[in-house]
Amino acid sequence: MELNDLYRDVILDHNRRPRNFGGLESADASIEGFNPMCGDRLTLRLKLNDDTISDIRFEGQGCAISTASASMMTEAVKGKSRAEALELFDRIHQLLTDDDAPPADELGKLAALSGVRQYPARVKCATLCWHTLSTALRSADLKSLGAVSTE
Amino acid sequence: MNNIALARDHSRFDVDAVRREFPILARMVRGKPLAYLDNGASAQRPAAVIAAVDDYERRHHANIHRGVHTLSQEATALYEGARDRLVRFVNAASRAEIIFVRGTTEAINLVAQSYARPLLQPGDEVLITHLEHHANIVPWQMLCEQTGARLVVAPMDSRGEVHVDAVAALMNTRTKLFAFAHVSNALGTVLPAKRLVAAAKERGITTLIDGAQAISHMDVDVQDLGCDFYAFSGHKMYAPTGVGVLYGRERLLERMPPWQGGGEMILAVTFAKTTYNALPNKFEAGTPNISGGIGLGAAVDFLAGFDRQAAQAHEDALLQHATAVLSKIPGLRIIGTAPHKASLVSFVVAGVHPHDLGTILDEDGIAVRTGHHCAMPVMDFFELPATARASFAFYNTFDEIDRLGAGIERARKMFA
Numbered sequence: 040m041e042l043n044d045l046y047r048d049v050i051l052d053h054n055r056r057p058r059n060f061g062g063l064e065s066a067d068a069s070i071e072g073f074n075p076m077c078g079d080r081l082t083l084r085l086k087l088n089d090d091t092i093s094d095i096r097f098e099g100q101g102c103a104i105s106t107a108s109a110s111m112m113t114e115a116v117k118g119k120s121r122a123e124a125l126e127l128f129d130r131i132h133q134l135l136t137d138d139d140a141p142p143a144d145e146l147g148k149l150a151a152l153s154g155v156r157q158y159p160a161r162v163k164c165a166t167l168c169w170h171t172l173s174t175a176l177r178s179a180d181l182k183s184l185g186a187v188s189t190e
Numbered sequence: 191m192n193n194i195a196l197a198r199d200h201s202r203f204d205v206d207a208v209r210r211e212f213p214i215l216a217r218m219v220r221g222k223p224l225a226y227l228d229n230g231a232s233a234q235r236p237a238a239v240i241a242a243v244d245d246y247e248r249r250h251h252a253n254i255h256r257g258v259h260t261l262s263q264e265a266t267a268l269y270e271g272a273r274d275r276l277v278r279f280v281n282a283a284s285r286a287e288i289i290f291v292r293g294t295t296e297a298i299n300l301v302a303q304s305y306a307r308p309l310l311q312p313g314d315e316v317l318i319t320h321l322e323h324h325a326n327i328v329p330w331q332m333l334c335e336q337t338g339a340r341l342v343v344a345p346m347d348s349r350g351e352v353h354v355d356a357v358a359a360l361m362n363t364r365t366k367l368f369a370f371a372h373v374s375n376a377l378g379t380v381l382p383a384k385r386l387v388a389a390a391k392e393r394g395i396t397t398l399i400d401g402a403q404a405i406s407h408m409d410v411d412v413q414d415l416g417c418d419f420y421a422f423s424g425h426k427m428y429a430p431t432g433v434g435v436l437y438g439r440e441r442l443l444e445r446m447p448p449w450q451g452g453g454e455m456i457l458a459v460t461f462a463k464t465t466y467n468a469l470p471n472k473f474e475a476g477t478p479n480i481s482g483g484i485g486l487g488a489a490v491d492f493l494a495g496f497d498r499q500a501a502q503a504h505e506d507a508l509l510q511h512a513t514a515v516l517s518k519i520p521g522l523r524i525i526g527t528a529p530h531k532a533s534l535v536s537f538v539v540a541g542v543h544p545h546d547l548g549t550i551l552d553e554d555g556i557a558v559r560t561g562h563h564c565a566m567p568v569m570d571f572f573e574l575p576a577t578a579r580a581s582f583a584f585y586n587t588f589d590e591i592d593r594l595g596a597g598i599e600r601a602r603k604m605f606a
Binding site: 045 | 544546553562566
């Protein structure tokens with residue numbers, strides 16, 4: 040286990056300069072994620088064009104892992120359909136939790152999250168935004184979403 | 191029993207000899223010598239405590255109190271012997287005043303439910319302070335919901351200090367109980383416990399002190415403090431987890447109904463009526479944590495083998511050194527700067543989230559706590575989601591603190 044494997048350059052970069060960070064006017068959905076173990080909070084806001092995520096932004100406070108994960112997630116799912124985004128959620132979940140997960144080359148930047156698997160105490164940091172998104176996308180009534188907790 | 195002869199001269203406190211008493215301190219973590227700076231969460235066990243528990247498990251285990259056979263009598267003698275030690279350790283007036291519980295949390299819940307609940311009327315008030323651990327907030331909130339009483343929170347200032355005047359100003363005829371931490375787990379503040387108790391007593395208010403963080407750092411004399419209840423956990427004072435003590439004034443404990451029903455807390459049961467056992471057993475339903483209690487007794491013996499003044503002087507020196515080392519780090523802010531602190535430092539570093547810092551320090555073998563420390567109102571007060579906390583025991587060294595400083599610098603560079 041190497042610290043550099045957890046804090047890869049791409050993660051440090053997304054922590055320093057989170058993409059799609061801030062509010063989103065006239066969002067179709069807004070949902071909060073909370074990790075009561077550490078106090079990390081984030082709010083995801085998205086716009087949907089029919090079934091496609093046309094825009095997505097996040098804000099909140101969290102560690103480098105949670106910030107970078109959310110930043111890379113927003114980049115990755117923008118322009119994807121709900122089903123495609125949920126498929127990606129499943130793949131990321133597997134990457135973060137399953138030691139036998141296949142190589143993640145096709146995931147591009149997101150593959151950098153694979154280092155988190157070796158740090159069980161930090162897996163929830165990386166998954167918070169993904170669980171939050173998945174809850175939003177699975178919801179029938181996007182406008183009335185509440186809060187998601189990792190516990 | 192430990193048999194290290196420690197010099198009375200504070201400057202010659204032999205920390206290496208103390209460290210040899212704690213087997214775990216010799217361990218490597220991620221290829222580095224362990225620097226255990228999370229004593230506020232749980233302290234480590236000396237060999238004497240481990241041996242006492244081991245000896246009991248190997249040679250004396252049986253259920254206590256009712257057996258006439260040899261093992262039961264031996265186990266009973268060991269367990270009750272531990273209680274005797276605790277009576278002396280906190281200077282209780284009698285054995286009746288030392289109730290074994292699972293820990294501080296259970297002790298506070300016991301007082302809330304057995305002492306306060308039958309007493310409180312709608313409109314009555316329970317007073318706490320802003321710097322409490324959740325364990326000294328939530329049981330009172332539950333109690334208030336049950337009784338219609340109101341929870342009143344005394345303020346702290348920007349240094350994390352609680353002032354007697356500010357607390358006393360909130361005491362009135364409706365205040366039925368005042369519960370406060372002896373030492374803040376999130377900030378390190380030592381509260382002026384004796385003066386706070388005196389202010390409450392003048393007004394006839396019952397007092398409970400959460401001693402979880404104080405018990406390992408200072409001499410606690412419940413009669414000198416004058417409090418009605420004092421709660422602490424074994425595992426923060428070098429004993430096993432799952433055992434702790436509620437000290438209660440006998441006069442109050444006598445009046446209180448049992449909290450849990452079961453074995454040990456009864457004298458006679460028919461289906462019509464149960465006669466409760468005398469103190470302290472009235473509050474000790476069910477087979478207790480016998481090995482834990484014996485371990486706690488051994489921890490008291492262990493501590494009695496030290497010049498505690500010298501140990502405290504060493505801890506104070508660690509606090510001063512840590513404050514100096516951390517203060518030099520650019521972007522680091524110490525949270526909790528009361529003039530009188532126990533040996534722990536809570537801090538945040540600009541640009542480095544506490545959880546990342548915790549992971550990076552762990553890579554260097556350094557164990558610190560990161561998070562809200564079960565004191566979310568304290569975090570809200572300072573408008574922080576979390577802090578990192580280094581909490582020291584008398585076995586920690588200046589070198590470990592220097593390593594902490596270097597580790598923080600490393601994290602800063604990584605995230606710069």
